[in-house]
Amino acid sequence: MIPGVDGFMYPNEVELQWSLLIVLYPYITGLVAGAFILASLERVFKVDAVRPTYRLALLTALGFMLVAPLPLQLHLGHPERSVEMYLTPHRSSAMAMFGFVYLWYLMVVLLVEIWLEYRADIVHLAQTTTGLRRLVYKMLTLGSENVSPEARRIDDKVGYIVTLIGIPSAFLLHGYVGFIFGSIKANPWWSSPLMPIVFIFSAMVSGIAGVLILYMALMKVEKMTIDMNCLDTIAKYLFYTFVIDFSLEMLDLLHRTYEADESFRSLDFMVHTRLWFSHVIVQIVLCTMVPLAILAATQVWRFSEAHRKTLYALSAVLALIGIFAMRWNVVIGGQLFSKSFLGYTSYKMEFAAREGLLPAIGLMILPFLIVLALVKLLPPWVKGEAREV
Amino acid sequence: MEISRRDLFKIGGKILVLASAGATLEQIMGAAPAPEAYRRADHWWGMIIDIDKCIGCGSCVRACSNENHVPSGYFRTWVERYQVEEGKQPIVDSPNGAMEGFPIHTREGIKSFFVPKLCNHCADSPCVQVCPVGATFVSPDGVVLVDTTYCLGCRYCIQACPYGCRYLHPEKHVVDKCSLCYHRITKGLTTACCENCPTGARQLVDFKNPNDPVHEFLRNNKVEVLKPYMATQAKVYYKNLDGAVR
Amino acid sequence: MVLLAGVGVFLVVRAAVIPKDFGKYGHYRPGALDMVGGLPISYAGHSQCALCHDAEAKMHDAGKHAGVACEACHGPQAKHVEAEGGNPPKLPDVANLCRRCHEKDAAKPKGFPQVDTVAHSQGMLCDTCHQPHSPHL
Secondary structure, eight states, X not given: OOTTOEEOOOGGGSSOSSOHHHHHHHHHHHHHHHHHHHHHHHHTTOXXXXXXXXXXXXXXXXXXXXXXXXXXXXXXXXXGGTTHHHHXXXXXXXXXXXXXXXXXXXXXXXXXXXXXXXXXXXXXXXXXXXXXXXXXXXXXXXXXXXXXXXXXXXXXXXXXXXXXXHHHHHHHHHHHHHHHHHTOTTOTTTOOTTHHHXXXXXHHHHXXXXXXXXXXXXXXXXXXXXXHHHHHHHHHHHHHHHHHHHHHHHHHHHHHHHXXXXXXXXXXXXXXXXXXXXXXXXXXXXXXXXXXXXXXXXXXXXXXXXXXXXXXXXXXXXHHHHHHHXXXXXXXXXXXXXXXXXXXXXXXXXXXXXTSHHHXXXXXXXXXXXXXXXXXXXXXXXXXXXXXX | OOOOHHHHHHHHHHHHHHHHHHHHHHHHHTOOOOOOOOOGGGOOEEEEEEGGGOOOOOHHHHHHHHHHTOXXXXXXXXXXXXXXXXXXXXXEEOGGGGXXXXXXXXXXXXXXXXXXXXXXXXXXXXXXXXXSSSXXXXXXXXOEEEOTTXXXXXXXXXXXXXXXXXEEOTTTOSEEOOOTTHHHHTTTOOOHHHHHOTTOOEEEEETTOTTOTHHHHHHHSOEEOSSGGGOOOOOEEEETOOTTOO | OHHHHHHHHHHHHHHHHSOTXXXXXXXXXXXXXXXXXXXXXXXXXXXXXXXXXXHHHHHHHHSTTTTSOHHHHHOOOXXXXXXXXXXXXXXXXXXXXXXXXXXXXXXXXXXXXXXXXXXXXXXXXXXXXXXXXXXXX
16 A cells, blocks of 8 residues: 555555645746736726835736746756757647747836836935935946936837737746646546636736735835825725636636536545645635625725724735635646546655745745845835825 | 660679579578668557456566566556446456455455456547646657656646546656557567566557557457547556446 | 748748658658567567576476566566676565565466465565475475
């Protein structure tokens, strides 16, 4: 009897191939896409209320975007060969094509948009700082130092177009990750046309929740007042997105249960046993139904400002945990059952190994450190004064 | 000097006779004909497996492991034992891939049989489809191979294979799987598993060879591939495969 | 402009760095075919064994084990052949070897010779009575 295995698994299936790091990867790219969609709410959909978080959302997206390839590099058997994905990409492989989507999104959308948004400030900072900081800002201007109203109007216009292109790009970014799983016919837990859509909406939930928490945290640290109108609006969008995400996931569940195909019995048993805690208790009950109830309550009843802040923060934290649980249940869950539908294995997570818990924790902390550094380098707000839009 | 046509014929005729005599002599003497170079386009490899002949001895598993230096605990081929009781889920086991056969006796009185499994060398292979860099591929002669100098070890192909035939090599950190003993079949030998199967349950076949037994096999028997609904164009055909086999 | 220049540079570098003839037969490095095809062989095969072990081969080919490869019991012997008789193999472990095929089991095909080895041999090794190369009594 093989330890950790119940029933029968094909001999090569016993060991899980995609570990915690591969759970982390869609989580991080999801935060990127979600944060960007929130930013685009203001820019393209003219939801002025969320303007105060526009720059923060962009910086959050960038911070997480820079960390996203790291879990993959740690996972690869030969990370030094990863450049092959750009040299000889296999056009039929979603993973290969994703490499270009990632590159496009990082270079053309995120960096360009951030640069355009901040350009006037960078020029100003280049003129007012000294020493090393001055050099950094001067480099960041990329030689373009014209800050006349005319030039700034062009910045605005181009920025608008970039955001416009950016929205489908963000959907593509995370939709692709969903497709990487959703297109695997060998795995019935993954194979679904809904997978990219579910991934996109859960990404939006995590991204919006992430920016909400970061905004609240940063305002507290910088000792600035939170714009409640902004916060209320973000919470509202979090609620709407969450409703759609939950509906999609319930649709998937309903469809599976109703059709009850060959895989159903095996998957159902897996959810009831090995995934009971992470899927039902954490993902569905604690981290979807509870925040949905809280957010719904705030939409229906009037709470005081202090109460709303607490409720929003709680919902956002639960949402962030819940979306992580969702990634875990998809990636790990998809490997716990045998493709013979006759058995189950277990995931033996290591701690201080290459793909263990310790590097995973490090990789989750790193983006926040990067965002903090970015916030110092490219301040989203001017202290004390309301920003002139 | 002018050569008349008559002379030409005489000379030509003599040369011809001499040449053919020489050739015949060579044949009679038993000199080896020039070795035929292996032409990939002339072959399209697969395998046929007769369930009724398999005795679950595990010779194929041991042979493959030795021939291809398969790391312990991983399997390029393995044998499963099915114990099918009416109205119940089949009980399936494969102790260490059947490397030492099946030491624990099968239950009496119910339907039971052995199923050798390996990479099906699918013509429309989902594992090849998902490889991001082209490290795994279908060769021109129909064998799905892994380029170990190019594989990144991303393991997408392992996830995409419906049959569970791939694994990550624990030392080389690249993906490994049955290569249909490509290094043997391109030299006129058969695979290690087929060579060492004592009952002839496993047989290497070449669909492009008109004299290959596979054509009669497919014509005269009830055959099936594993998971036909996956539409992978698998090239390993099983005779008398029971519906309980996953 | 910068983007186009970047793409241009990338393409030039790529042409220099990708493996030779990549894509010739399909999306892979054609050198891999010869690389895999050139791996060393471990099982020499009956015809190689027969070159020296003529007597055993004749007995084997005339008996019930004619369909069983020499190396199925004796293990891979390509090194032994290359060493022209050096590297002699260890004799098989009779106690476990015969049992793997011939132990009676419900899953084995009915016509296949199988016995309850403990009852059948009464503690003796199989080759006490059976000549392995031609085992039928």
